[in-house]
Amino acid sequence: xxxxxxxxxxxxxxxxxxxxxxxxxxxxxxxxxxxxxxxxxxxxxxxxxxxxxxxxxxxxxxxxxxxxxxxxxxxxxxxxxxxxxxxxxxxxxxxxxxxxxxxxxxxxxxxxxxxxxxxxxxxxxxxxxxxxxxxxxxxxxxxxxxxxxxxxxxxxxxxxxxxxxxxxxxxxxxxxxxxxxxxxxxxxxxxxxxxxxxxxxxxxxxxxxxxxxxxxxxxxxxxxxxxxxxxxxxxxxxxxxxxxxxxxxxxxxxxxxxxxxxxxxxxxxxxxxxxxxxxxxxxxxxxxxxxxxxxxxxxxxxxxxxxxxxxxxxxxxxxxxxxxxxxxxxxxxxxxxxxxxxxxxxxxxxxxx
Numbered sequence: 001x002x003x004x005x006x007x008x009x010x011x012x013x014x015x016x017x018x019x020x021x022x023x024x025x026x027x028x029x030x031x032x033x034x035x036x037x038x039x040x041x042x043x044x045x046x047x048x049x050x051x052x053x054x055x056x057x058x059x060x061x062x063x064x065x066x067x068x069x070x071x072x073x074x075x076x077x078x079x080x081x082x083x084x085x086x087x088x089x090x091x092x093x094x095x096x097x098x099x100x101x102x103x104x105x106x107x108x109x110x111x112x113x114x115x116x117x118x119x120x121x122x123x124x125x126x127x128x129x130x131x132x133x134x135x136x137x138x139x140x141x142x143x144x145x146x147x148x149x150x151x152x153x154x155x156x157x158x159x160x161x162x163x164x165x166x167x168x169x170x171x172x173x174x175x176x177x178x179x180x181x182x183x184x185x186x187x188x189x190x191x192x193x194x195x196x197x198x199x200x201x202x203x204x205x206x207x208x209x210x211x212x213x214x215x216x217x218x219x220x221x222x223x224x225x226x227x228x229x230x231x232x233x234x235x236x237x238x239x240x241x242x243x244x245x246x247x248x249x250x251x252x253x254x255x256x257x258x259x260x261x262x263x264x265x266x267x268x269x270x271x272x273x274x275x276x277x278x279x280x281x282x283x284x285x286x287x288x289x290x291x292x293x294x295x296x297x298x299x300x301x302x303x304x305x306x307x308x309x310x311x312x313x314x315x316x317x318x319x320x321x322x323x324x325x326x327x328x329x330x331x332x333x334x335x336x337x338x339x340x341x342x343x344x345x346x347x348x349x350x351x352x353x
Contacts, residue, residue: 030104124187127189134156206226214239286351
């Protein structure tokens with residue numbers, strides 16, 4: 001679950017979230033007002049009972065007096081001076097407590113709406129200023145895990161979900177709405193985003209998101225969640241760059257732990273554990289890089305940067321591992337390297353020079 005410093009809603013309905021945004025001091029005002037009204041009612045009832053009324057009549061007389069309805073008094077005979085004085089004080093206290101309660105209630109509603117609108121405005125401004133960010137559609141268990149990892153590596157992320165309660169993180173930019181809607185995707189900055197991950201629960205919803213995102217931003221890198229192999233094929237057909245079945249990955253992960261636990265643990269530590277010194281990173285060779293036409297042996301990458309090149313992926317998406325040291329680099333290659341952040345930063349700078 002997350003807590004949102006900002007909140008952008010695709011519609012005008014936000015009563016559930018509105019009360020969650022009321023400040024503690026506002027709740028204190030509401031509590032005080034309720035306690036004051038109850039105290040006046042209890043005190044009035046006790047007072048009228050001491051003046052000779054029964055329980056029911058005392059409650060009735062108190063409510064009539066506090067609400068200033070003006071029905072007849074039910075005292076025996078003409079009210080005496082004590083009765084009149086007590087009633088006058090009760091009217092003043094009751095009217096004051098009711099006005100205080102009404103004011104506190106209106107204040108909380110107005111404050112909640114204004115605060116929510118201002119947060120949504122600031123949120124949208126923040127999202128509008130983003131470029132090259134990542135969009136996660138769906139804030140369920142899979143979406144939350146994706147978002148946490150993306151944030152751990154310092155990537156800007158915008159989360160889309162219909163349920164504002166799922167978006168409880170105060171540090172996560174998000175849009176409340178249906179991710180299959182083009183308008184909601186545009187609010188999340190689809191045209192300026194670098195990557196979109198569709199992690200909704202239903203494959204058909206992920207299919208719609210993929211179609212809309214591909215149409216809205218042809219250069220967007222799209223990763224879609226699928227429930228089965230057939231859905232994975234369809235995701236790729238409609239424009240997804242990658243299709244992932246979480247259940248299949250979970251099964252493979254458990255199998256790896258059962259068969260090769262040390263290898264599986266090492267990969268997890270390198271890829272997911274930010275406390276480990278060594279990291280994996282992919283670095284794309286830009287056009288004009290001095291690496292093009294030279295081999296790893298020619299460049300002495302390990303000696304110059306401290307990073308180790310594990311593999312290279314060419315434009316045809318083929319990985320070169322066995323011949324990685326002897327194969328000359330070509331334009332469009334993607335280097336997969338391991339090393340410390342400092343070493344990988346040096347490699348990235350060298351590649352771009």
